[in-house]
Amino acid sequence: MSQPIIISASPHVHSSKTSKKVMYDVVIALVPAFLVSLYVFGFSALLLTAVAVISCILFEFLIQKYLLKTEVTVADGSALITGILLAFNLPAGLPIWMIVVGSLVAIGVAKMSFGGLGFNIFNPALVGRVFLLVSFPVQMTMWPLPDGITGATTLGIIKEGLMFGNTMTDISAQLPSNMDMFLGITAGSIGEMSALALLLGGVYLLIRKVITWHIPVTILATMAVMTGVFWVVNPESYASPLIHILSGGAILGAFFMATDMVTSPMTRKGMIIFAIGIAVITVVIRLFGAYPEGVSFAIIIMNAFVPLINKYFKPRRFGAKIKSKIV
Structure with missing residues (x-):
């Protein structure tokens, strides 16, 4: 018996490009700017980025697993990008707890409250950044210079x-x-x-x-x-x-x-x-x-x-x- 013909709705378009591949392409594209930040600010830039990325991934995991009780999708790279972009919008030397709060707002409020990847209305990283700017304007406008002082x-x-x-x-x-x-x-x-x-x-x-x-x-x-x-x-x-x-x-x-x-x-x-x-x-x-x-x-x-x-x-x-x- 020959294989049955499966009829499905058009359009019949296929692409090898997945959400995960797109996300990691964006991560690669952000590498040059990250290297410059390390050159200018050193360990402060590394710490800020690491805290933002880890916080965003952790909050997405916890919300999906224990609050929404849905499939955990942190491996798709979207939380990783949100963390990097949030960090890229913050001044070096920002207190760690503020970075964590910004990550929670970005993931918990701007992304997961709308249903997760593909459903959020606003860019999560920018929502986190604007929340921090409005809530902590002094700390968010203290800009370290390459020589270590602020300006x-x-x-x-x-x-x-x-x-x-x-x-x-x-x-x-x-x-x-x-x-x-x-x-x-x-x-x-x-x-x-x-x-x-x-x-x-x-x-x-x-x-x-x-x-x-x-x-x-x-x-x-x-x-x-x-x-x-x-x-x-x-x-x-x-x-x-x-x-x-x-x-x-x-x-x-x-x-x-x-x-x-x-x-x-x-x-x-x-x-x-x-x-x-x-x-x-x-x-x-x-x-x-x-x-x-x-x-x-x-x-x-x-x-x-x-x-x-x-x-x-x-x-x-x-x-x-x-x-x-x-x-």
């Missing part, structure tokens, strides 16, 4: 200087050089400083087709255009586009946070709308808000709009006819 970030120096009536010409003497920002020899969260390392990781993700160019390129291009307009109109009151791109979490957010598959739109048009929204909110907060940085807030806000974006920018149904104009 302000590039965006913080600019925000404070302009607030006290200084011009960009006056402030520029206090800023790190563009090359230092590009390489990552400056103050900031441990994983957001080196533009070079993050771009290398982003290119890897593009080559591996884990992400597409639409979100990161649109975010950075929109930020460059918006800040460029203000800079051209009044260069003494606004920083140049290059400073805005190289400093803060712009590149980290564009390539590694906003591109999260679960919390970003499905279609290319939706991705572009989503990315423009992130860039606009980021620039508005940076230029006119109380905080010098706005990437985390912008991504979380736009995460909330993803269901609406997906509703109005739906992918074409498999097998649907494309309407053509008769010439």
